[in-house]
Amino acid sequence: MLSGNLAEFPLLRLLETLMGAARGGALFIEHPNFSGCLYLAGGHPVHAEAGSLRGLEALELLAGVRAAPFRFESEAQTQERSIEPSLQTHQLILHQFEAWKEISLPDNWGLLLQARTAQGQTQLSPLEVGVLTQAEGKTLAQALMNPRLSPLETAQVLSKFLRLGLLEARLHLEIRPEPLVVLSLYGGGQGVAVIDEDLYARWQGLLGGPFRVRLRTKHQETTLRPEPRINMQGRLGLFERDLRQLRLSRGMPVEAWPEAG
Amino acid sequence: MDVLALNDFVNRAVYGEWMMLVFILVGLYLSFRTGFPQFSRLGIALRETFGAIRERFLSFGGQITPFQAAMVAMSATIGTGHIIGMVGAVLVGGPGAVLWMWVAYLVGMATKFAEAVLAVHFRRQYTDGSVMGGPMVYIRYGLGRRLAWLAALFALFTAIAAFGIGNLSQAGAVGAAFAQEFNVPPAITGLLVALLVGVLLAGGIRLVARFAQVIVPLKLLLFLAGILPLLFIHLGDIPGALALIVSSAFSFQAAAGGAAGAAISLGLAEILKAGVGRGIFANEAGLGSAAIAHAQAQVDHPVRQGFWGLTEMLVSLGVTTLMALTFIASGLWQRFLGGDRVEAARFLFAEHPLGVAVLGLMLAIFALGTMVSWGFYGEEGAAYLFGEGIRWPYRLTFVAFAFVGPLGGLAALTSVADTLNGLMAIPNLIALLALGGLVGRLVREFFGGMPWQPPEED
Numbered sequence: 001m002l003s004g005n006l007a008e009f010p011l012l013r014l015l016e017t018l019m020g021a022a023r024g025g026a027l028f029i030e031h032p033n034f035s036g037c038l039y040l041a042g043g044h045p046v047h048a049e050a051g052s053l054r055g056l057e058a059l060e061l062l063a064g065v066r067a068a069p070f071r072f073e074s075e076a077q078t079q080e081r082s083i084e085p086s087l088q089t090h091q092l093i094l095h096q097f098e099a100w101k102e103i104s105l106p107d108n109w110g111l112l113l114q115a116r117t118a119q120g121q122t123q124l125s126p127l128e129v130g131v132l133t134q135a136e137g138k139t140l141a142q143a144l145m146n147p148r149l150s151p152l153e154t155a156q157v158l159s160k161f162l163r164l165g166l167l168e169a170r171l172h173l174e175i176r177p178e179p180l181v182v183l184s185l186y187g188g189g190q191g192v193a194v195i196d197e198d199l200y201a202r203w204q205g206l207l208g209g210p211f212r213v214r215l216r217t218k219h220q221e222t223t224l225r226p227e228p229r230i231n232m233q234g235r236l237g238l239f240e241r242d243l244r245q246l247r248l249s250r251g252m253p254v255e256a257w258p259e260a261g
Numbered sequence: 262m263d264v265l266a267l268n269d270f271v272n273r274a275v276y277g278e279w280m281m282l283v284f285i286l287v288g289l290y291l292s293f294r295t296g297f298p299q300f301s302r303l304g305i306a307l308r309e310t311f312g313a314i315r316e317r318f319l320s321f322g323g324q325i326t327p328f329q330a331a332m333v334a335m336s337a338t339i340g341t342g343h344i345i346g347m348v349g350a351v352l353v354g355g356p357g358a359v360l361w362m363w364v365a366y367l368v369g370m371a372t373k374f375a376e377a378v379l380a381v382h383f384r385r386q387y388t389d390g391s392v393m394g395g396p397m398v399y400i401r402y403g404l405g406r407r408l409a410w411l412a413a414l415f416a417l418f419t420a421i422a423a424f425g426i427g428n429l430s431q432a433g434a435v436g437a438a439f440a441q442e443f444n445v446p447p448a449i450t451g452l453l454v455a456l457l458v459g460v461l462l463a464g465g466i467r468l469v470a471r472f473a474q475v476i477v478p479l480k481l482l483l484f485l486a487g488i489l490p491l492l493f494i495h496l497g498d499i500p501g502a503l504a505l506i507v508s509s510a511f512s513f514q515a516a517a518g519g520a521a522g523a524a525i526s527l528g529l530a531e532i533l534k535a536g537v538g539r540g541i542f543a544n545e546a547g548l549g550s551a552a553i554a555h556a557q558a559q560v561d562h563p564v565r566q567g568f569w570g571l572t573e574m575l576v577s578l579g580v581t582t583l584m585a586l587t588f589i590a591s592g593l594w595q596r597f598l599g600g601d602r603v604e605a606a607r608f609l610f611a612e613h614p615l616g617v618a619v620l621g622l623m624l625a626i627f628a629l630g631t632m633v634s635w636g637f638y639g640e641e642g643a644a645y646l647f648g649e650g651i652r653w654p655y656r657l658t659f660v661a662f663a664f665v666g667p668l669g670g671l672a673a674l675t676s677v678a679d680t681l682n683g684l685m686a687i688p689n690l691i692a693l694l695a696l697g698g699l700v701g702r703l704v705r706e707f708f709g710g711m712p713w714q715p716p717e718e719d
Contacts, residue, residue, distance in 0.1 A: 181316065183561065186305075187710020194712075229712045231561040239710060250308065251316045 001074075007067035012097045018072065019043040019090075026076035031068040033109045033141035038062060039078045044085035045093070047078050051145050055082035056092065061144055061151040063096040066107060099152055103159045109141035111169035113158070122164060131157040132166065140169060170260075175206060177216065177255035180236035184243060184250040193224035193256065194237030200228035203258035211258040219247055223259060268677050275683030278530070281365075281537045284547045287690045288368035291375045294701035299370035299571060306568040324392055329470035330558030331569035334551035336473040337427070337634030338577055339480055340627050341434050342543045344620070347584040348609070349602035351594050354535020355527050356502065357509035359585045363578070365540020370574045373546040375693055375700045377570035379403065380556035381563035382703060383716060391466075394556020395419075395638075396549035396689040397645045402716060403696045412645070415549065415688040418681045419642030420655070425678020427635020428659060429666045431628035433675075436667020438628075442621030447667035454629065455664035462636045462656045466557055469637045476630040481576070483626055487619045488583050491612055495590035502589040525598055544577040548682070549689030553638045564707035632663065 006014075006029070014027070015038075022043035029036040034051035038059065050058035083089060113135045124132065131154055135143035143158060144151045161167040178199065185194060193213040195203075203211055203226070212223045215236070229237065236256055243249060274280065292299065298306065314328070325333075350358045376396070383402045384394030397419070400412035432454050439445035461472050492499070513527040545551055551573065560566045588594055588609055597605035610620035636659050643655045665671060706713070 184309075185710055186708045189710045229561060230715070231559060231713075233559075235561065237561070251313050 001071055003069070003071035005067060005069050006065055009070075011063060011065065011070075014070070014072075015045075015093070019045075023072075023074060024077070025072055025074035026078070027070060027072045028076075029062060029065060029068050029070045031065055031109070031141070033139065034145070036062045036065070036068075039076070039080070041077075041085070045083045045089065046085055047080045047082045051141070052147070053145055053151070056089075057150055059083065059093065060096050063093070064100045064103065064105070064144070064151065064155055096152060100155070103152075103155045104163065105140060105155060105159055106162075106169050108169075109139065109144070111140050111171060113138055113140060113143055114168045114170055116165055116168045122166060127153070128157050128161075132161065135161075135167065171208075175203075175257050177257045180254055180256050181234055182243070182248050182250055182252045182254055183232070183235040183237045185237045185239045187239060188241075189239035190241045191224055192227050192239060192242070194227045194229050194232060195256070196232035196235065197228040197230055198233070200226055207258055207260050209260065211260055213256050214259050215246070216255045217246055217248055217252075222246065226258070265673060265676070268673075268680050272676065272680040272683065275680060275686065276538065276542070278534050280683070280686070281534065281541060283690060284372070284541045284686070285365065285368055285537065287547065287693055288365075288370075288372045291693060291697050291700065292368065292371035294697040295371055295374065295704050296701070297371070298374050298567070298704065299367055299574075302568070303571070306571040309565060309568040310572040324390060324466055324559065325470040325557050327558040327560050327566055327569055329474050330554050330556075330566065331573055332473035332477045333466075333470055333554035333557070333634050333637065334569075335477045335573050335576060336480075336630035337550060337554070337638065338543075338545050338573065338631075339477065339580060340431065340631035341624050342539075343577065343580045344484075344584055344623065344627070345602050345606055346539060346543055347581045348588055348606045350535045350539035351585055351588055352597055352600060352602055352605060354532040355509050355513040355598070356505040356585075356589045356594065357507075357511065357513055357527075357532045358536035358539065359506045359582070359589070360510040361533050361536025362540035362543075362581065362585070365537045366544065366574060366578045366581075369541060369544055369546035370571050372693065373544065373551060373570040373574050374567040375570075375697065376546070376549060376552040376689070377555035378563040378567040378700050378703055379692070379696055380552035381558065381560060381566045382699070382713075384556040392557050393641065393645065395553030395641060395645075396685075396692060397642065398556065399552070399696065400688055400692045403699070404692060411688045411691065415685060416642040416645040418685045418688075419550065419553070420639050420646065422678050422682035422685060423635045423639025423642070424659070424662050425675045426682045427632055427639060428662045429671055429675045429678070431632045431635070432663050432666020433669065434628040435625045436669075438621035438624040439667075442618045447669070451664040451667040454632070454667065455660045457629065458632055458636055458663045459656065459660040461633050462640065462659065466637060469633055470557070472633055473630065476626065476633075480623075480627055480630055481580070483623050484580055484583075487610065487613065487623050488587055490614055491591065491609065492583065492587045494612055495587060495592075498590035498592070499586060502586050505589060506585075539581065543581055544574055546574060547690055547693075548685050550635075550638050550685065552689075553641050554634065562703075562707050562713040564704055567704075 018040055020043070024041050027038045027040070036050035036058065037048070038045055039047040045059065048055060048058040048062065050061040053061055115132065115136045131149065134146050135158060144154050146154050158167065162169060193215060195213065211226065213226045214221060214223050236254055238248060248254065350362065379399040380394045383399040384392050385398060386392050397412040397416040400415060401409050404411065432451065435454055436447040436450045439450045440447055461468055510532065511529050513532060541547060551570070555566050555570060558566050591609055593605055593608055606620060607617050610617050613619050639659065640652055640655050643651045
């Protein structure tokens with residue numbers, strides 16, 4: 001069994017080696033955001049899967065993967081045939097790899113895509129508008145598996161949008177709002193959310209840097225500057241002025257979560 | 262001078278007028294240092310305690326909640342002294358004693374506030390989540406290594422006093438109440454009390470706290486159920502009773518009557534002593550015992566627990582005041598002036614629709630709560646002196662005494678323990694005087710929105 005990482009052994013070189021040796025079997029690629037596999041028979045690709053994609057589209061997506069663990073199992077076989085073994089297919093595969101070289105996407109396909117307001121006007125084609133609408137709020141991997149467009153086309157548009165700043169790829173974090181109970185603090189402070197030092201360290205670790213606390217009450221949402229303190233487990237300390245403005249009082253339940261900033 | 266004579270001498274001194282003066286002066290000093298929180302911060306204290314009562318099950322991640330800590334302290338404080346002791350104060354000092362009791366309570370509020378603040382500030386927290394605190398800890402770590410002997414002295418007094426005020430006296434009161442009102446043999450009462458106290462103490466502070474948060478509201482409900490019908494019966498005499506409290510605060514003369522059947526004349530000193538004595542010893546402010554419970558509360562800032570100290574005093578004041586007002590309004594005080602306080606209380610409750618049994622039940626429940634909290638206090642004192650290994654031997658000894666209590670006897674031991682209870686105040690008041698400035702600083706920091714900085718480990 002052959003195994004390694006595409007970062008050290010690029011997929012194109014791997015395929016050329018396997019095809020040149022006329023090998024049969026399956027190449028499994030464990031991408032952090034999806035699973036992929038490529039079946040070979042007599043050195044020819046016969047079937048490919050990548051997440052929800054099948055056939056040449058799956059192969060097209062796999063061609064864009066620059067780093068992921070892989071393993072080749074020569075005994076693995078499948079009855080499925082989604083790729084026609086021909087010279088034309090070989091050329092198409094080569095073309096796909098060449099096209100990916102021109103595309104600049106972040107290596108982390110788990111990043112969340114968010115539309116941004118760009119300065120100045122940008123003319124968008126209907127295709128680009130479609131990609132933008134479809135990609136907003138999705139991870140890069142999810143956007144590339146757009147069933148209406150090929151992964152390569154989508155990647156080209158996304159690459160352009162990211163370059164122009166029309167899209168932003170942000171770290172996608174699964175941070176659940178923390179249920180906290182309000183504790184009143186006295187003094188002249190304002191705009192501060194006092195939280196337990198352990199929670200502060202946890203949130204800082206998740207976001208990898210400075211953050212603000214978003215607070216959701218029955219009436220409104222607001223962001224506050226976090227301040228760590230000891231012995232505040234399960235509590236959110238707010239100064240009197242903020243309590244009045246937010247129409248909160250001691251003992252009221254709120255939800256809070258961190259936001260990068 | 263033999264041991265008992267020495268004990269009597271010390272007892273008179275620690276419960277005497279000079280000691281009362283010290284209590285009052287320390288209370289006034291702490292009031293100044295902390296900006297009279299009993300007046301200036303009363304609204305905040307009520308918001309932080311009664312206003313946060315719905316949070317009673319929410320701790321700040323520690324062993325027991327601030328509410329539970331206050332309940333443990335109140336369970337110890339609100340005892341038979343609030344009923345029988347209050348009646349006794351009126352019988353000794355006349356109705357005017359109540360006014361001085363109020364004054365002593367108001368001053369004592371600052372003392373209790375400071376005790377709770379220092380208890381949390383200096384407490385020691387261990388890796389297993391357990392906490393040790395109280396006067397012995399704030400004396401040791403607040404006053405330094407050189408005065409460690411003073412801390413040990415406080416712990417020793419507490420560990421032994423718990424067998425008297427917290428055990429034999431209370432178990433005796435339960436036994437007497439059950440025997441008199443319900444014809445339960447003292448041995449059976451002793452067995453039941455010992456079993457209950459043993460189970461609760463075995464569960465450590467968590468179980469003691471859970472018990473306290475049930476027994477204190479029960480005590481208060483029972484007290485209201487006992488006193489309100491009597492108050493209603495004498496409602497028309499309440500304004501007169503209030504006027505009498507004020508008019509007889511400085512001197513009091515009664516025509517022939519009272520228990521002795523002779524004319525009685527009371528001077529200011531006697532009235533003061535009876536009133537202030539009740540105002541000091543009924544609520545334990547200055548003795549330092551309640552601080553042992555407050556130290557267990559998991560709060561973000563010591564001053565926040567201090568508010569529970571203030572509220573605890575208010576509740577205690579409410580109970581003693583209701584008791585005194587009802588008793589004075591009933592007019593029974595004139596008949597029993599200078600006489601037997603238990604008998605006077607029994608006569609008062611004879612007017613209750615459910616009879617004197619209410620008094621018996623009330624005294625039994627009050628005493629039980631006091632016993633469990635004091636058992637914990639004594640155990641903490643012993644653990645401070647001898648380490649964790651002493652807990653079980655101490656608990657078993659405490660349980661054995663709880664069984665003996667209703668059977669009577671051991672009067673000499675009870676008397677010595679009572680003296681040691683009074684002596685607890687000396688190391689504690691010295692520490693409060695020395696650390697009053699620190700309490701003042703903590704209060705200023707709290708109201709300045711600053712975080713609490715626990716003291717460096719020594």
